[in-house]
Amino acid sequence: MIRPTRATLLKTILPTFAKLYTELTRDLGLISFSLKHRVRWREAGLIKMVQLWEAMRETRARRLPLKALLSVALLAALVVVVSRLIYRPSTYTTVQPSLPSGAVDELLSYYEYDRSIPLEAEVSRLSEEELIVVYKVYYSSVNNVRVPALLILPKVGRPPYPCIVFLHGYGGRKEDAIPLARVAS
Structure with missing residues (x-):
């Protein structure tokens, strides 16, 4: 059995969700509900379901069509499915054990x-470009290790220059600073 990926599910469910939502707001005469940036999907879905429920209670006298009732049920199911697809629990729920004594020292x-x-x-x-000059630097470090570095200086301006320091382990390459230096110049 082929299992659909999260991206495939979102591509198929979200357009259906949007279409159903549009039909519901039109059929029930509700004011359109826009998601604010600070409101999460799950909260927005629950707020919308409460609004739909209140609208159904207020309009009980005029009897909602079966299509609207089924749409509300489908909307509730879609809210649950979409919120489960989007929600990712934190991976940092456990405390890391401390290092054995003496390990840090x-x-x-x-x-x-x-x-x-x-x-x-x-x-x-x-290298030398229109706005910057790039120097390759090697210097000595602990335990007889030579450390490579880049020094990127603007061609215009006076010291002290703005500085960006990339340290080992930041997740990129030293050369990533070159476009930043072009912009800063």
Whole structure:
């Protein structure tokens, strides 16, 4: 059995939901209800269902057509299905166990170093554009490691320049700063 993906379900359900909602508001004579940015789908759906229920109670004397009653039931079902598809529970519901004693000290000791050690920086021009100059920089770090970096300077202006520092582990590449530097220049 082929199981539809969340995206496929949303593509098929949301247009039906919108069409049904339009028909309901027209058939029941309700004022259109717009979703505000700060109102979540689930809350908006429940508010709409309450409005529909109140409208049905007020118009009980004129007897709603069967199509409208079925539409309300289908709308309620769609609200539940759509809210279940969109809602994602937090993955951070458990507390991570703490590290064994001494583990943090062991990790931090790796980065303890004599601050008087020279950086031994090597700088070379990598590229030059209309607004910026890009330099490739290598410098010494702890445990005899050479660290690569980019230094991007604007061609115009005076120091101090605006600065963006990308650290290891931010999820991108050093070169991602080049378009930002173009915009900043």
